[in-house]
Structure formats: C-alpha cells, structure tokens
Amino acid sequence: MIKFNNVTKIFEPDLTVLQDINFEANKGEFVCIVGKSGAGKTTLINLILGLEKPTSGEIFLDGKNINAINNSDLQKIRRNIGGIHQDYKLLSNKTVFENVSYIMEVEGKDQEEITEQVPKILDIVGLSERFDRFPNELSGGEQQRLAVARALINNPEIILADEPTGNLDPYNSYEVIQLLEKMNQLGKTIILSSHDREVVNKLQKRVITLDQGKIIRDEEQGRYII
Amino acid sequence: MFKNFIRILKFAFTDFLRNKGISLAAIFVLVVTVMLATCLLFFWGASDYLLLQIQNKIDITAYFKEEIQEQDIILVKDKISKSSFVKEVEYISKDQALEDFKRKYGENEVLAKALFEVGGNPFLPSLNIKTDGNPEQFKEVSDILAGENFAELIEKVDFSEKKDIINTVFSIRSSITKTGLVLGFVLIVIAIMVVFNTIKLTVSSLKEEISTMKIVGATNWFIRGPFIIQGAIYGFIAFVICFIISMMGFHFLSDKIYTILPGFNSFKYFISNIWIFILVQIIFGVGVGVISSFFAVRRHLKV
Numbered sequence A: 001m002i003k004f005n006n007v008t009k010i011f012e013p014d015l016t017v018l019q020d021i022n023f024e025a026n027k028g029e030f031v032c033i034v035g036k037s038g039a040g041k042t043t044l045i046n047l048i049l050g051l052e053k054p055t056s057g058e059i060f061l062d063g064k065n066i067n068a069i070n071n072s073d074l075q076k077i078r079r080n081i082g083g084i085h086q087d088y089k090l091l092s093n094k095t096v097f098e099n100v101s102y103i104m105e106v107e108g109k110d111q112e113e114i115t116e117q118v119p120k121i122l123d124i125v126g127l128s129e130r131f132d133r134f135p136n137e138l139s140g141g142e143q144q145r146l147a148v149a150r151a152l153i154n155n156p157e158i159i160l161a162d163e164p165t166g167n168l169d170p171y172n173s174y175e176v177i178q179l180l181e182k183m184n185q186l187g188k189t190i191i192l193s194s195h196d197r198e199v200v201n202k203l204q205k206r207v208i209t210l211d212q213g214k215i216i217r218d219e220e221q222g223r224y225i226i
Numbered sequence B: 001m002f003k004n005f006i007r008i009l010k011f012a013f014t015d016f017l018r019n020k021g022i023s024l025a026a027i028f029v030l031v032v033t034v035m036l037a038t039c040l041l042f043f044w045g046a047s048d049y050l051l052l053q054i055q056n057k058i059d060i061t062a063y064f065k066e067e068i069q070e071q072d073i074i075l076v077k078d079k080i081s082k083s084s085f086v087k088e089v090e091y092i093s094k095d096q097a098l099e100d101f102k103r104k105y106g107e108n109e110v111l112a113k114a115l116f117e118v119g120g121n122p123f124l125p126s127l128n129i130k131t132d133g134n135p136e137q138f139k140e141v142s143d144i145l146a147g148e149n150f151a152e153l154i155e156k157v158d159f160s161e162k163k164d165i166i167n168t169v170f171s172i173r174s175s176i177t178k179t180g181l182v183l184g185f186v187l188i189v190i191a192i193m194v195v196f197n198t199i200k201l202t203v204s205s206l207k208e209e210i211s212t213m214k215i216v217g218a219t220n221w222f223i224r225g226p227f228i229i230q231g232a233i234y235g236f237i238a239f240v241i242c243f244i245i246s247m248m249g250f251h252f253l254s255d256k257i258y259t260i261l262p263g264f265n266s267f268k269y270f271i272s273n274i275w276i277f278i279l280v281q282i283i284f285g286v287g288v289g290v291i292s293s294f295f296a297v298r299r300h301l302k303v
C-alpha cells in the first residue's frame, strides 16, 4: 500500500532529515513511527502526502509513484487519505461543522449523507456542542479532536496520524487511539507517528524507530525504545 | 458537477459575508475603477458629439454673381460634388434665398422695411457646400472655388471667418481627446493594479486555507471557484453602485454639462447609450474582479 524506496530528504542547503528510508506498509497494517522530536516523523508523513518531494528515492502508493503523477491523480489519492496533522491544518474560516462537511463535499457526497454523518462523527470526538464555533475559538485539544473527526469522516483507506494525541489528556488520548484501532480492524492502513511511549507500548503494533533521519529499528509488535 | 457548482456558490456567498471588511475594500476599489471607465466612455462620447456638431457647422458658401444663369451654377455644383471631400452641395437660388430670409425674419418689422426699401431681390444665388469637416479638406475646397476657373462666376466665397475657429477647435479636440484618452487609460491601468493587489492581499491571507484544501484532496476548481465567484460578486455590486451613481450623476449634472457643451443632454446621452454603459461597467467590474481572483489564487494552488 505504502512503499518507501531509498528515500532521502535533504532540506537545502545541507540538512539531511531522512536518509535511505526503506519500508513497506501493507494494506490493513498499523505502523507506528517513533522517534525524538526532530527525528523526521512529520517530514516522512508529508512525503506520503506529496507535500514534500524526496531529494532522491521514490514513494509508492498503491503502486503509483506519487511524485510522477499529475495533479488531478494526486488529488484523488489525497482524498483517500485521512490526515491528522501535528499543526491540525484546520480551515480557520469555516466552522467546526463545515471543517468536517468540507471533506465530504470535496468527495462529492450527497447533502443528506452530510447532514447525517457529520453530527455523528462530531459526537464521537466530543464536539457536538461546538458545531458553529470557529477553530480559533477551540482549545488545543478540541482542535486536535476536530482534526481527528475530519480525518475519519470519509472512511479513508489510509490514515496518517502525526502525533494525534500530542495535545490530549490521557482519557482523550485513549479515545483517539481506540478510534484508530477500530479503523484498523475495519481494514484501514494506519500510520501513527508518536513520541508517546505509553501509547506505543500499549498498542503492540509494528514500530519503526527513527533516529537522526535513519530507521534504526523496525519490529513487529515493537516497543518504544530510544 | 451541478452539486459542485452549488457548493462553490455556497462557499462564495458564505465567505463573502464572513469577510465583510475584505469584501468592502474590494468593492470600493472596483467602484473607483468602474467609475473611471464610465467617465472615460462618457468623455469619449461627448467629444464625439462635439465633433459631429462642428462638422455639421463647417460649410462653405459660394455666392455667384447676379447675372450668372442657373444652368451654369448647376454645372459648378456637379463639378464640386465630384470632389471626394464634399459631403453635400445645396443650390440656393435668388428666390429661395429671399424666401428663406422672409421665413426667418418675416416678423421683424425693421428688416422687412429695409428689404422693401432696397426693392426687388437683393440676394445672390449661392451654393452651400458641406465638407467632412477636416480643416485640410475645407481649405482645398475653398481654394478650388477661389481659383481661376471660377473667378468669373463667383462673387465671393464665405469661409474665412470660420476657418480660424474651426482650426482651433480641431486642434483642441484632438489634443484633448488624445491626452484625455491616454490619461484615462493610465488611470484605469493603475486602478486595475490596485484592485489586483487588494484581492491578492486578501487571498494571500487565506494561503494556509488554500493549501489545507489541497491537502485534503480538493480539486483546483473546487478551491478556485469560490474565490472567482466572490470576485464576480464584488464586480457585480460595484457595477450596481456605479450604475446608480452614473444615472444620478448624469441626471443632476445635466444642466452644468449643458452649459459647457451646448445642446448636449448628458442624461439623454446616457439613456440612449445605456446598454454600452452597462456593458462597459459589467466588463470592468465583473471582469477585473474575476480575473484578479483567478490569478491571486493560482499562485497558492501549487501544493
């Protein structure tokens, strides 16, 4: 499903953030990417979305080299990815409800389905009383939960979660991780980046450990060891 | 597809209403631009009108000697008509001239008495020649008439008084219209740049939003659409405002303009050319709004 082939990313002029990254995540797999802050987790996720281009090497999604396809195909792929970004990337001019419904509108979903599904997911993440608020009127944790709702709403094949629990208390963290596990049980591929030891250890999933831009460990049912 | 279009419209109107400050600024600069275009169009029309008035007034009258026969005059008329500068030649006989005079001044006792005392018909037969109004052609025609060929027939050619006025008016007109058009054009270009930069600034403030929309997989048109529709809304509102301003302006300034340009009714001119005004205002308002938005968004879509 996702394949990194000798990927190196150097930020000009000479900051090597990722070096010779090789791994493959199969469909339905749950992969944790762990590492200290600055290890290159966010860059790795941005590479999957085509937000950054690798300096060398290729990234394949469903067999397609995402840096060699045209814009409309790339957008099609992105629609199939639910992204939870470390900086949330919410639409600041849209309300909580609209932030989620926008994703469905982009997909071309019917209005009926939107009015039915959006309240459901917002209820799940505990934002049902915040429909008409704007993102800057929410707390950090609420913004993060909105980002989660937005990533899940379209039932995407791939979920990229970049430290989705970074701003959440243990209870909410647990809820979010549970949601991701549930999606995984439904057959979705999950890439979770985290530097939260407890979360990773509890999950008992595959762990890829990044250190200074290199993969130093890649274990099934791994643990957070740095 | 239709569903997408409805959604794009919905986004456009919501964003328009949510960002009232931005919308007002954009509408304001568009109103200035459209008003400039309207004024330019109006001056163009007014100067055209002025030219037409002058052209119709530029004529030459050749008075023939009393004893010249009608058929000889007709011969001259035919000759002159062949000249390409001549628009129209009218033969006015002695009797016709007297009739015209009587009709014009019949009420005036002093003149009627004077005419009676002179006795008979004091008028000379004449040819009234209208040219295209170009001063050079005018000179050429009068040269022909004053030339040797006609010297025996023609008593006098009446043109010299008007010549100077005509020349001045022509040079004024051409320099006024030239500088006016150039100045107007420069102003409009500046105004368009101001519009473009205003819209560019507002769109830049939404740079992050645009990139997020791309990250979640929206197509370029789905992102660009609402901005373009907003540009069209700005333009349309600017058009409506300018239309009302120009309607009232031409109505209330009508008297003032009349004194500057005698015989020119600005309001009537506006009404009789209303479709051209509407077209120019819509093209400038909506056109500039839409094109500015299009280019302002384009630079942020490369995510």
Ligand SMILES: Nc1ncnc2c1ncn2[C@@H]1O[C@H](COP(=O)(O)OP(=O)(O)O)[C@@H](O)[C@H]1O
Pocket: A011, A015, A017, A035, A036, A037, A038, A039, A040, A041, A042, A043, A044
């Ligand atoms: N756009 C960028 N330009 C230059 N350096 C960057 C850029 N993005 C990230 N970096 C650098 O790359 C390194 C890895 O960053 P990141 O991928 O965000 O790590 P992590 O998510 O693991 O904390 C950091 O040193 C960061 O400063």
Ligand SMILES: [Mg+2]
Pocket: A041, A042, A043, A086, A162, A163
């Ligand atoms: Mg990060």
